[in-house]
Amino acid sequence: MDYREEYEKWCTSNIFDNDTKNELLALTDEKEIEDRFYKQLSFGTGGLRGEIGAGSNRMNIYTVGKASQGLANFINSRAENGSIVIAYDSRRMSYDFAMDSALIFAANGIKAFIFEGLRPTPELSFAVRELKATAGIVITASHNPPQYNGYKVYWSDGGQIVAPYDKLIIDEVNKISDYSLIRRIGKEEAQKSGLLKFIGKETDDKYISAIKSLVQNKDVLNSFAKEIKIVYTPLNGAGNIPVRRILKELGFEKVWVVPEQENPDGNFPTLEYPNPEDKKAFAYALALAGKVNADIVLATDPDADRLGIYAKDVKSGEYIPFTGNMSGLLIAEYELSQKSEKGLLPEERKNGAIVTTLVSSKMAYEIAAEYGLTVKEVLTGFKYIGEQIKLFELAKEENGGELDWRKNAFEFEFGYEESYGCLVGTHARDKDAVVAVMALCEAAAYYRSKGLTLCDQMQNIYNKYGYYLEELESITLKGADGASKILSIMNLLRKNAPEKIGGLKVLAVRDYNNKIRYNKVKNEQEILNLPNSNVLYFELENNGWCCVRPSGTEPKIKFYFGVKQSSEELAKSALVKIKEDILKIIA
Numbered sequence: 001m002d003y004r005e006e007y008e009k010w011c012t013s014n015i016f017d018n019d020t021k022n023e024l025l026a027l028t029d030e031k032e033i034e035d036r037f038y039k040q041l042s043f044g045t046g047g048l049r050g051e052i053g054a055g056s057n058r059m060n061i062y063t064v065g066k067a068s069q070g071l072a073n074f075i076n077s078r079a080e081n082g083s084i085v086i087a088y089d090s091r092r093m094s095y096d097f098a099m100d101s102a103l104i105f106a107a108n109g110i111k112a113f114i115f116e117g118l119r120p121t122p123e124l125s126f127a128v129r130e131l132k133a134t135a136g137i138v139i140t141a142s143h144n145p146p147q148y149n150g151y152k153v154y155w156s157d158g159g160q161i162v163a164p165y166d167k168l169i170i171d172e173v174n175k176i177s178d179y180s181l182i183r184r185i186g187k188e189e190a191q192k193s194g195l196l197k198f199i200g201k202e203t204d205d206k207y208i209s210a211i212k213s214l215v216q217n218k219d220v221l222n223s224f225a226k227e228i229k230i231v232y233t234p235l236n237g238a239g240n241i242p243v244r245r246i247l248k249e250l251g252f253e254k255v256w257v258v259p260e261q262e263n264p265d266g267n268f269p270t271l272e273y274p275n276p277e278d279k280k281a282f283a284y285a286l287a288l289a290g291k292v293n294a295d296i297v298l299a300t301d302p303d304a305d306r307l308g309i310y311a312k313d314v315k316s317g318e319y320i321p322f323t324g325n326m327s328g329l330l331i332a333e334y335e336l337s338q339k340s341e342k343g344l345l346p347e348e349r350k351n352g353a354i355v356t357t358l359v360s361s362k363m364a365y366e367i368a369a370e371y372g373l374t375v376k377e378v379l380t381g382f383k384y385i386g387e388q389i390k391l392f393e394l395a396k397e398e399n400g401g402e403l404d405w406r407k408n409a410f411e412f413e414f415g416y417e418e419s420y421g422c423l424v425g426t427h428a429r430d431k432d433a434v435v436a437v438m439a440l441c442e443a444a445a446y447y448r449s450k451g452l453t454l455c456d457q458m459q460n461i462y463n464k465y466g467y468y469l470e471e472l473e474s475i476t477l478k479g480a481d482g483a484s485k486i487l488s489i490m491n492l493l494r495k496n497a498p499e500k501i502g503g504l505k506v507l508a509v510r511d512y513n514n515k516i517r518y519n520k521v522k523n524e525q526e527i528l529n530l531p532n533s534n535v536l537y538f539e540l541e542n543n544g545w546c547c548v549r550p551s552g553t554e555p556k557i558k559f560y561f562g563v564k565q566s567s568e569e570l571a572k573s574a575l576v577k578i579k580e581d582i583l584k585i586i587a
Contacts, residue, residue, distance in 0.1 A: 003037035006056055010037075015179050016054075016062065023054040035479050043067050043173040045166040046383060049141055049150035049553045052093055059093070059149045061100050064139075065182040067151055068101040070173030071135065072108035072183075074165075077172075079134045083111040085199075087124035088139035089238045089303040090264035091149045097139045099187070101151075106195035107183040110134075116200040118238040118264055120304035121152070122432035125386075126207045127199070129158040129429075140303035143275035144554065146268045157390045159429035160383030163531055204242070210427035211246060211435045216338040217446055224445040225251035231294040232437075233258035233285045235274040236265040237302030242434045252441060256292050258284045268302075276301055276308025277420055279321060286310065286319055296444055296454065300433040305382075306420040307433040309440065311454035320455050325361035325470050327440065328416030330454065332364070333461055334443040335414055335424055336371045346411050350374050351403035353392065353410035355385045358530075358537060359472075359547045359560040360418040366465040373413060374405055379512065379533050380549060385415040386429035418470060418560070462568075469571035470562040473579060478555045486550050486557045489586045493536050493548055498585055502578030504544045510537035544574065546582055559583070 010016050011024050027033050036055030041048055041063045048067055052059045075082040084105050088098035102112035113131055115124075121138045128136040136154035144150070153161045153169065161169060176182070190196035215221065230252060234240035240262055247255050260270045261284060268274045275281055276299040289297045289310070297310040297319060309327050310319040322330070332354065339345050346352045349372025356364045357380050368375045378384035388410075395409040396402065403409050416422035421431030424439045440454075447457045462468075477485045497509045497518075510517045512535040515528045535549040543564035550557050561578045565571040 003034050006037040007033055010054065010056070020054040020060070020062075031479075038480050043070070043170050044552060045162075045170070046160055046381070046552065047137070047151040047153045049144065049148060051147045052149050059097070059151075061096065062179045062182075064097045064151055065100060065104055065184075066176045066179060067173055068104040068137075069108070069182045070176050071137070071153060071169055072105050072110055073175070074169045074172040075105075075110055075134050076108060081111070082109075082134040083113065083131070085124060085127045085131055085133045085136040086112055086114040086138075087119045087121065087127070087136070088115070089121075090118055090236055090266050091139070091141055091302060092146070092266035093149055094139045094266065097149065097151065100184070101137060101139075102196055103184045103187060103190055104182060106190035106193070107185040109195070111195050111197065112190070113197050113199050115203075116198045120238050120242055120432070120434055122305055122428040122430055122434060123203070123207045123242070125154060125158040125428040125430045126210065127203050128154050128156065130203060130206055131199075132156075138303065142303055142553075143273070143277065143301040143306060145273050146266065146271075150553070154430075157429060159386035159390060162383055162387045207427070208242065208246060208249070210425070211438055212249065214425045214427075214435065214438070215250065215442060216335065216342070217442065220446045220449050221251050221442060224448045225441070226253045227448060228252060228296065228441060228444050229254045229256075229292060229294040230296050230298060230441065231256045231258065231285050231289040231292065232298045233261045233282075234300055234304070235271060235276070235281060235302060236261050236263065236268050237274065237300065237304060238264070239300035239304030239433060240264075242304065243298075243300060243437050246434055246438050247441065250438065250442070256288055256294070258288055260284050274302050276306050277324065282308070282310060282321075289319060296441065298437060298440075300437070304433045305431045307422075307436040307440070308420055309454075311458075313455040314453055322454075322458070323470065324416075324418045324420035325363070325468070326458060327420070327436070328418075328422045329361060329363050329367065329461060330458055331422055331424065331436065331439045331443060332367055332414045332416060334446065335439060336367065336373070338446075339413070340371055345371060345373070345413070346403055348403070348405070350405040351409070351411055352413045353388070354413055355388045355415040357381070357384070357417045358535075360416065361468050361470050362543070362545070362562060362564065363465050363468040364416075370465075374410065376410070379530050379535065380417070381552070382415070382417055382421050382423075382431045385417065385423065385431075388412070388415075389426050389429055418472070466564050467566060467568055467571045468562065468564050469568070469575050470560065471575055471579060473559040473561075473583065474551070474556045475559075476554070476556050482555050489557055490534060490536065490548070490550065492586065497538070498581075500581075501538060501540055501546055502544065502574065502581045504540040504542055504578065506538050507541055508539040510535075510539070512537070540578070542574070544578060546578055548582075
């Protein structure tokens with residue numbers, strides 16, 4: 001069926017409500033109609049994400065309902081008396097999608113636990129395991145622009161769905177060939193039958209308690225937390241209450257919240273893009289920080305799984321942005337140094353693991369070597385970090401409860417990715433901005449006790465391990481033409497790998513789609529042991545690297561670059577050359 005036929009069907013069928021029909025009938029731009037109907041909004045390996053609106057390629061109660069019905073069918077094929085936890089953030093339609101999904105699960109005999117209000121994505125991950133649920137979903141588009149929403153699926157281990165369940169769930173969703181196959185019951189009926197239950201304070205308290213148990217230096221917090229000045233913005237999202245609560249309970253008294261971005265608002269009126277990776281998202285927070293002379297400026301994205309920070313450099317008086325790599329590595333160094341001092345790392349250090357993604361800073365290997373730990377590198381996406389926690393635990397059980405790095409029976413010590421996400425502890429199986437706030441602010445108090453700022457400590461880390469610098473360049477290519485362009489770029493680079501990038505020789509090419517690493521120096525091939533993924537990775541001389549992949553959630557192709565040099569100036573120069581060269585190749 002071509003896009004016009006699908007459009008006419010949505011405009012005339014009794015399945016679709018009048019508001020949907022009226023929205024579609026008002027469209028006059030043929031390109032807009034084509035974009036809304038040229039495909040079905042795909043249920044990918046993590047769930048759905050797309051623009052809100054009427055149409056088969058949009059987020060609406062029909063496409064979301066199809067996803068929930070398919071997931072319900074899968075749950076019922078795997079579990080008797082199945083249950084699911086549902087969370088949602090502040091985005092437009094988030095509550096509607098969450099409640100509608102709850103009533104679909106209830107209609108299919110699956111008990112739905114839905115949070116009574118906004119909650120962070122990591123708390124959803126925590127709650128799935130706490131309530132021993134079969135699965136979980138969170139309605140969020142994370143850090144995407146206001147017109148987007150999304151639907152992420154978690155399994156009973158609290159992690160996002162991974163192989164083989166991801167493909168099996170996709171198959172079930174794709175089997176829903178007609179929106180009339182979606183089953184629903186009323187809210188009152190669902191509650192009376194015990195298939196709909198609201199959850200809140202009890203789960204919140206357990207989640208916060210689990211985070212507080214990870215504190216390394218309570219005495220330092222008792223002495224220095226009250227000195228640290230913090231400006232925080234939840235970017236109109238779900239982080240406001242839990243972040244402020246954890247800071248208050250740990251003794252941080254001087255906390256200012258950006259008033260324009262404090263309350264939930266899916267329109268994000270002061271933001272183009274509610275993303276803590278975007279410097280423009282900090283404009284209001286930095287203005288407030290200047291007024292109160294803050295030490296740290298924090299921002300969490302709408303579902304509070306990503307944390308962005310600025311820290312004041314007392315030498316210059318300026319607020320310095322920390323990339324996701326920088327904040328992740330600073331937290332890692334603090335947590336691991338404290339565990340090492342206290343004898344809390346595994347007796348055989350190799351049995352402890354840092355888990356990171358292939359596009360994140362390679363300084364992880366230096367830090368791991370310092371503390372004798374193992375690095376596990378996974379594909380891009382925190383779900384693969386969460387998966388490793390599960391695999392470590394299973395391997396440990398199979399090994400009689402004993403750690404053994406030779407058998408993959410590791411102790412998870414820390415996980416992070418470059419896109420502003422990290423995890424301390426295993427209470428959640430996804431990145432957690434609330435625990436990141438706790439760890440970072442505790443670190444700030446600890447370094448204050450040593451006469452250091454976070455900027456001072458970051459410089460100490462560079463002096464200790466070398467100056468690592470990374471950058472990301474994203475190119476947006478929308479619609480069918482954009483998807484075709486992204487495919488052609490990947491094909492070009494796959495078939496014609498460059499000999500040099502930024503003046504640096506390409507030593508090896510990793511093609512994760514074909515699971516092959518080609519060593520250009522030795523003219524040898526080896527098999528890669530990570531799952532298939534449309535990712536190309538170029539290993540360069542002098543510790544340089546470049547990675548290219550299409551985004552899994554947005555119409556973008558992403559280029560990652562990284563170097564290690566002896567100074568910031570040399571690192572910046574090397575990075576610019578790599579970036580310019582790769583973008584010329586694909587122009």
